[in-house]
Amino acid sequence: MVGFNTIALLRACGLSQPAMTPASIVAASVAMVVALVVRFMSSSSRVNLRPRMTFLCVGLYHTSMGDDRLIVPAESSVLCESCGYTLDGLPTSGLCPECGSPIAQSTTGDGRGLPSWEDVSVERGVIWRFLSTTAAVLITPKRFYRSLATRADNRAALNFARIHWGLSAILFAGALSIHVYWYERLLLGPILPGGPWLIWAAGAPVTYAFLWFTNRLAARLSAWEAGYRGMRLPLNVVLRSLYYHAAHYQPVSLVAFLTVLGNWLLVRFGVISEASAQRYLIVLCSEVLLGAGYLFKTYWTGMKGVMYANR
Numbered sequence: 337m338v339g340f341n342t343i344a345l346l347r348a349c350g351l352s353q354p355a356m357t358p359a360s361i362v363a364a365s366v367a368m369v370v371a372l373v374v375r376f377m378s379s380s381s382r383v384n385l386r387p388r389m390t391f392l393c394v395g396l397y398h399t400s401m402g403d404d405r406l407i408v409p410a411e412s413s414v415l416c417e418s419c420g421y422t423l424d425g426l427p428t429s430g431l432c433p434e435c436g437s438p439i440a441q442s443t444t445g446d447g448r449g450l451p452s453w454e455d456v457s458v459e460r461g462v463i464w465r466f467l468s469t470t471a472a473v474l475i476t477p478k479r480f481y482r483s484l485a486t487r488a489d490n491r492a493a494l495n496f497a498r499i500h501w502g503l504s505a506i507l508f509a510g511a512l513s514i515h516v517y518w519y520e521r522l523l524l525g526p527i528l529p530g531g532p533w534l535i536w537a538a539g540a541p542v543t544y545a546f547l548w549f550t551n552r553l554a555a556r557l558s559a560w561e562a563g564y565r566g567m568r569l570p571l572n573v574v575l576r577s578l579y580y581h582a583a584h585y586q587p588v589s590l591v592a593f594l595t596v597l598g599n600w601l602l603v604r605f606g607v608i609s610e611a612s613a614q615r616y617l618i619v620l621c622s623e624v625l626l627g628a629g630y631l632f633k634t635y636w637t638g639m640k641g642v643m644y645a646n647r
């Protein structure tokens with residue numbers, strides 16, 4: 337930690353306390369920021385915990401924090417499924433020394449396996465396997481991720497995501513095109529050639545590409561931050577979780593699409609007037625915010641469910 341002696345620091349910068357001017361305050365602030373940066377860089381070095389000198393002239397020292405937490409467990413290590421404690425070398429019949437959970441629950445009895453989408457031994461058709469896995473992700477996401485085998489081939493999981501991204505992209509683009517069409521009619525009268533269909537057709541692949549890119553970016557950032565924090569969450573495991581998380585785009589895109597379509601139909605057939613536009617926009621904005629919160633919450637549920645998986 338850094339122990340600042342403000343007066344000494346000001347004197348080191350050629351300043352005295354009564355003569356503080358805006359320029360001197362800025363100079364002192366810069367010096368303190370430099371000290372904080374030096375402290376941060378030093379605390380990231382992971383090895384030297386001796387007090388280290390930040391400013392020689394004022395005797396300003398800082399001590400790097402211990403950072404054992406930054407060591408990422410090896411892929412071969414056995415982690416406690418409940419608390420993440422490393423169980424290497426302990427008898428499998430015992431209990432986790434950290435949280436008391438049976439070690440068997442993290443090894444042979446961890447309950448992890450392939451979801452029905454990937455389990456070809458299930459004597460069911462592909463549509464049934466797709467729908468049952470989608471229902472498991474949507475209805476019981478915590479249980480789904482806690483029972484998901486994470487170190488498996490990701491190709492089937494990617495195909496699962498592609499179907500959901502595709503369906504969601506169609507619904508999101510449909511909602512956008514109808515909303516734009518409604519908005520232009522409201523302000524200017526119809527000017528879009530071909531009604532909303534052109535934007536819908538062009539917007540769907542763009543939306544799909546956006547979903548794909550966003551998920552790739554989120555996976556890389558998640559894996560990077562997990563490693564930074566000492567968690568064993570490699571990129572292929574994060575990607576696998578996000579591939580199944582794709583099912584959560586369905587309720588968000590469906591609600592948005594039905595809201596926009598419903599408003600347009602009600603206006604079109606004179607059930608409500610254009611005067612209700614403000615109410616419609618408030619509802620739509622609320623759905624955007626709730627949808628973003630829902631997607632983040634379910635993403636976090638997925639990450640927590642695979643964070644301490646051993647297979």
Ligand SMILES: [Zn+2]
Binds near residue numbers: 416
């Ligand atoms: Zn434990």
